[in-house]
Amino acid sequence: MPAPYATPEDLRTVLLDAGLLVQTRTDGLYHRSGDFEGVLQGVERYAAEQRTDATAPRRWFPPIMARDDFLRTDYLRSFPDLVGSVDVFTGGDQEHKQLLAELEEGRDWTLALDPAEVVLSSSICHSLYGTLPTGIPDDGLLHECCGFAFRHEPSLDPARMQSFRMYEFVLVGTPAQAVAHRDLWLQRGLDSLAALGLSVRSDAANDPFFGRVGRMLAANQLHAELKYEVLIDLTEAKPTAIASANYHEDHFGLPFGLTTPDGEVAHSACFGYGLERITLALFATHGTDVTGWPGEVRSLLGC
Amino acid sequence: MPAPYATPEDLRTVLLDAGLLVQTRTDGLYHRSGDFEGVLQGVERYAAEQRTDATAPRRWFPPIMARDDFLRTDYLRSFPDLVGSVDVFTGGDQEHKQLLAELEEGRDWTLALDPAEVVLSSSICHSLYGTLPTGIPDDGLLHECCGFAFRHEPSLDPARMQSFRMYEFVLVGTPAQAVAHRDLWLQRGLDSLAALGLSVRSDAANDPFFGRVGRMLAANQLHAELKYEVLIDLTEAKPTAIASANYHEDHFGLPFGLTTPDGEVAHSACFGYGLERITLALFATHGTDVTGWPGEVRSLLGC
Numbered sequence: 238m239p240a241p242y243a244t245p246e247d248l249r250t251v252l253l254d255a256g257l258l259v260q261t262r263t264d265g266l267y268h269r270s271g272d273f274e275g276v277l278q279g280v281e282r283y284a285a286e287q288r289t290d291a292t293a294p295r296r297w298f299p300p301i302m303a304r305d306d307f308l309r310t311d312y313l314r315s316f317p318d319l320v321g322s323v324d325v326f327t328g329g330d331q332e333h334k335q336l337l338a339e340l341e342e343g344r345d346w347t348l349a350l351d352p353a354e355v356v357l358s359s360s361i362c363h364s365l366y367g368t369l370p371t372g373i374p375d376d377g378l379l380h381e382c383c384g385f386a387f388r389h390e391p392s393l394d395p396a397r398m399q400s401f402r403m404y405e406f407v408l409v410g411t412p413a414q415a416v417a418h419r420d421l422w423l424q425r426g427l428d429s430l431a432a433l434g435l436s437v438r439s440d441a442a443n444d445p446f447f448g449r450v451g452r453m454l455a456a457n458q459l460h461a462e463l464k465y466e467v468l469i470d471l472t473e474a475k476p477t478a479i480a481s482a483n484y485h486e487d488h489f490g491l492p493f494g495l496t497t498p499d500g501e502v503a504h505s506a507c508f509g510y511g512l513e514r515i516t517l518a519l520f521a522t523h524g525t526d527v528t529g530w531p532g533e534v535r536s537l538l539g540c
Numbered sequence: 541m542p543a544p545y546a547t548p549e550d551l552r553t554v555l556l557d558a559g560l561l562v563q564t565r566t567d568g569l570y571h572r573s574g575d576f577e578g579v580l581q582g583v584e585r586y587a588a589e590q591r592t593d594a595t596a597p598r599r600w601f602p603p604i605m606a607r608d609d610f611l612r613t614d615y616l617r618s619f620p621d622l623v624g625s626v627d628v629f630t631g632g633d634q635e636h637k638q639l640l641a642e643l644e645e646g647r648d649w650t651l652a653l654d655p656a657e658v659v660l661s662s663s664i665c666h667s668l669y670g671t672l673p674t675g676i677p678d679d680g681l682l683h684e685c686c687g688f689a690f691r692h693e694p695s696l697d698p699a700r701m702q703s704f705r706m707y708e709f710v711l712v713g714t715p716a717q718a719v720a721h722r723d724l725w726l727q728r729g730l731d732s733l734a735a736l737g738l739s740v741r742s743d744a745a746n747d748p749f750f751g752r753v754g755r756m757l758a759a760n761q762l763h764a765e766l767k768y769e770v771l772i773d774l775t776e777a778k779p780t781a782i783a784s785a786n787y788h789e790d791h792f793g794l795p796f797g798l799t800t801p802d803g804e805v806a807h808s809a810c811f812g813y814g815l816e817r818i819t820l821a822l823f824a825t826h827g828t829d830v831t832g833w834p835g836e837v838r839s840l841l842g843c
Contacts, residue, residue, distance in 0.1 A: 259599065259671055263606045263657050268671065271598030271684075278581075295574030296562065298604040299703035300688055301624075303566045303662075314642065317629040317636050321604075322650050323660065324627055326620040330751040332552050333620050340616065347625050347655045353692060355702065357604075357626065359658075368562055370572065381574075385603055385688070389628045389656060399658065400602035448633040499545065514651045 240521040241470045248472055248521055254394055255525035264391035265399040269513075272527060276404070277516045279538030281383065284404040284510040287429045289421075290379055293406075298364040298384030300400070301355040306367035309492040312359050315446050315454065321357030321387040324350035339520035357387035362507050366493040369409065371456025373495055373503045377418075389400045395517055396477045402512040408505060409490065411497050415506040416484055422508030423465050423482035430480065430510075434534050435469055435518050442466040442478065471521045479514040483507050543824040544773045548697035549710035551775055551824055555698055557668040558828035568702040572816075575830055580705070580819045582841030584686065587707040590732050592724070593682055593701025596709075601667040601687030603657040603703070609670035612795040615662050618749050618757065624660030624690040627653035659787060660690035663809050664706045669796040672712065676798055676806045680721075698820055699780045700763065705815040714800050718809040719787055725811030726768050726785035731784065733813075737837050738772055738821050745769040745781065774824045782817040786810050 242248040252258045259268035269277065285295070301323065307313075312322055324347055326336065332349060339346040358364055361384045369378060382405045390397055408418035423439055430437045442464045443455040463486070466478035467539055483506060489495070490503035497503050519538075523530040527540060555561045562571035572580065588598070604626065610616075616623055627650055629639065635652060642649040661667055664687045666671040672681060685708045693700055711721035726742055733740045745767045746758040761767055766789070769781035786809060793806035794799070800806050820839075826833040830843060 256597075261606055261667070261671060262608060266602060266604065266606065266658065267598040268602075270666065271600075274598070274600040277600075294559075295577070296756075297572040297574075297577040297580075299569060299701070301569065301690065301703050303564055303569065305565060308643070313649075314640060317631075317639065320625040320629060321656065321658075322653055323690075324625045324650070326623060328620075330753075331750055336620065337617060340611070345655065346616075347627070350625055352650045353624065355569065355624075364564070364571065383577075387604065387626075391657070393742075398602070400604050401606070448636055450633075518634060 239524060242472045242521065244474050245396065245472050248517070249393060249395040251525065252517070252520065255348065257520060257525060258395060263399070265397060266391060267395070267398060273516060273540050276519060276527060276538060277512050279540040280510070280512050280515050280519070281404055283400075283429070283433075283538055285381065285510070287425055288381060288406070293379040293381055295381040296365065296383070298358065298361065299381060300358055300385035300387065301475050302358045303365045303367065304352065304354055304356050307356045307359070307363060309367070310363050310489065311492065312363070314382060315451065316430065316444070318447050319390060321359075321389055322532065323353040323355050323357065326354040327351050358384060359388065360386055361405045361509065362407045365407055366489045366495065369493070369495060371494045371496060373497050375498055377408050377414040380407045381405070382407055395540075396471065396514050398513055401514070403509040404512060405507050405509040407507040409495055409503050410487070411501070412504045415504040419482045419484045419506040419508065420463075426467050426480045426482065426508055430467060433519060434531055434539060435479070435522055437469050437479070439465050439467055439469050444483065469518050471518060477514060477518070478511070479518050480508065480510050487505040545775045545824065546777050547777050548699065551820070552696060552742040554696040554828065555820070555823065559696060560823060560828060566702070567696060568592055568700060570698070570701060576819060578840060578843050579822060579830060580815050582843040583815050583818050584705075584707055585745065586732070586841055587738075587815070588684065588726055591684060591709070596682040596684055598684040599668065599686070601661065601664065601685060603688035603690065605661045605667045606670065607655065607657055607659050610659045610662070610666060612670070613666050613792065614795065615666070618754065619662065619747070619784070621750055622662060622693060624662075624692055626656040626658050626660060630654050632661045637713070640794040648741050650727040660728055661687060662691065663689055664708045664812065665710045668710055669792045672796070672798060674797045674799060676712050677799050678801055680711050680717040683710045684708070685710055699774065699817050701816055701840060703738075704817070706812040707815060708810050708812040710810040712806050714804070715789070715807045718807040722768075722787045722811065726770075728768050729783045729785065729811055729813065732772060733818065736822060736840060737834055738782070738825055740770050740772050740782070742770055742828055745784065748806050772821050780817060780821065780823050781814070782810065
């Protein structure tokens with residue numbers, strides 16, 4: 238089997254040479270080929286098929302979300318370097334003329350713009366919480382969510398895209414329900430990805446919190462074992478996380494006013510399949526030509 | 541058949557009440573339900589099946605694109621009010637502390653951000669041109685493209701979303717090849733959408749150019765019959781365009797340096813299926829319960 242490659246750049250070269258990804262003028266921003274997208278859509282369907290409850294609502298989100306909801310997530314405090322804020326033009330003819338003059342003279346024309354009521358979504362489940370009923374029922378609330386996330390971290394590692402999709406299973410409920418959801422899904426995730434022929438394992442992990450304070454937050458998250466990642470060795474440089482299982486404690490329940498029937502602040506947990514990264518892992522493991530993949534894998538993905 | 545509804549707001553109410561769309565706190569921004577997305581993905585597959593050339597490359601784009609390529613499209617000159625520019629934070633601990641202080645005091649924290657090397661994509665085919673070889677072959681270059689577009693036009697009309705997907709067939713070649721592509725696809729588009737039970741017709745149209753100068757550009761576009769739309773009456777208020785066929789002349793060939801074998805600037809044309817709008821039209825025409833739709837329509841969409 239081809240993986241692991243020596244470096245992320247080697248894997249990237251293989252994918253570009255095979256035409257599975259098309260490079261743009263921006264690092265970390267790729268066009269997906271028909272073959273790549275065919276596998277990715279198969280992974281999306283396969284992830285959805287792992288559901289435990291066929292009655293749970295499913296939501297596909299646009300790649301942007303309400304700025305007010307985003308600010309409630311406190312993402313700006315923990316990961317400011319990854320955020321994508323959206324600006325728009327609200328002026329008239331005269332302001333437009335000035336804007337074009339700034340552009341033509343090579344000055345920063347974006348100074349004429351105003352913050353929009355939307356931002357790019359940094360995580361899929363962020364879009365969900367503001368639309369939930371604040372009273373969470375006895376059994377908790379389970380949702381499936383899919384959409385694009387933006388992270389501003391230009392990189393030559395093809396697994397670190399600026400814009401990528403996840404398929405998530407999100408539960409809001411009591412602390413015990415949230416932890417049970419996280420643990421159940423970590424195992425389901427491992428099993429379902431191993432069934433695709435991927436050599437996966439899990440490990441406790443931390444998010445890339447920003448700055449000096451962030452180093453402490455990361456250590457705390459790791460120590461409390463709030464986050465687990467599903468890892469695979471695509472390169473010899475470092476393992477790649479292709480899915481993650483997260484217990485958020487009251488991080489979302491508190492700002493969004495979600496409460497359980499006992500009047501306590503709701504806790505939440507999510508398991509996210511990283512659709513581009515799983516697709517990359519499949520190509521790295523089984524080769525760049527889908528027709529040569531094991532029949533059972535193609536059958537599971539319907540591709 | 542339910543459509544046409546009296547007003548766009550009436551159609552919106554029907555879709556929200558049926559749970560097909562979920563309202564967010566921002567006008568024109570919706571979550572798509574599993575049923576809605578199931579039909580939309582069927583429309584995407586169906587649009588792709590209309591292809592005339594199975595060897596044409598297919599590209600799925602992320603919802604953002606390189607700022608440099610965006611500026612070349614001149615979209616900022618013609619539609620500044622629709623643009624979404626992306627800002628990011630590039631400071632350190634000290635600047636982050638200041639940013640959070642601005643946020644907490646209710647001031648504009650986005651002033652601390654810088655323009656990213658990416659913007660939201662305003663149209664699907666914009667992402668394509670900067671990645672093409674500049675020498676266009678004799679037969680022209682045909683691509684299929686799919687992705688999200690952003691248009692900042694908050695509205696209560698569910699057909700006017702801020703973020704939506706299109707599936708496009710784009711040809712770059714000689715003027716004659718581009719016009720022929722536009723005309724061929726206008727008819728293919730009409731026929732394929734009529735086969736889904738949609739009462740469609742075509743008409744010459746213009747884009748919503750901005751401001752005083754824009755009114756003249758719109759009149760010119762209409763007069764030159766560069767743009768045709770596939771229209772359907774979902775409401776009694778106004779027809780809804782669910783697809784469009786566009787001849788761009790040298791609008792993209794010139795700034796992206798694309799030339800035909802005779803040394804002339806390449807022209808281009810595209811036909812775009814509006815995936816959300818076609819999905820809305822199907823629900824408005826056949827009802828909100830997919831299981832009650834005509835069998836042939838469900839069969840064509842695989843849903």
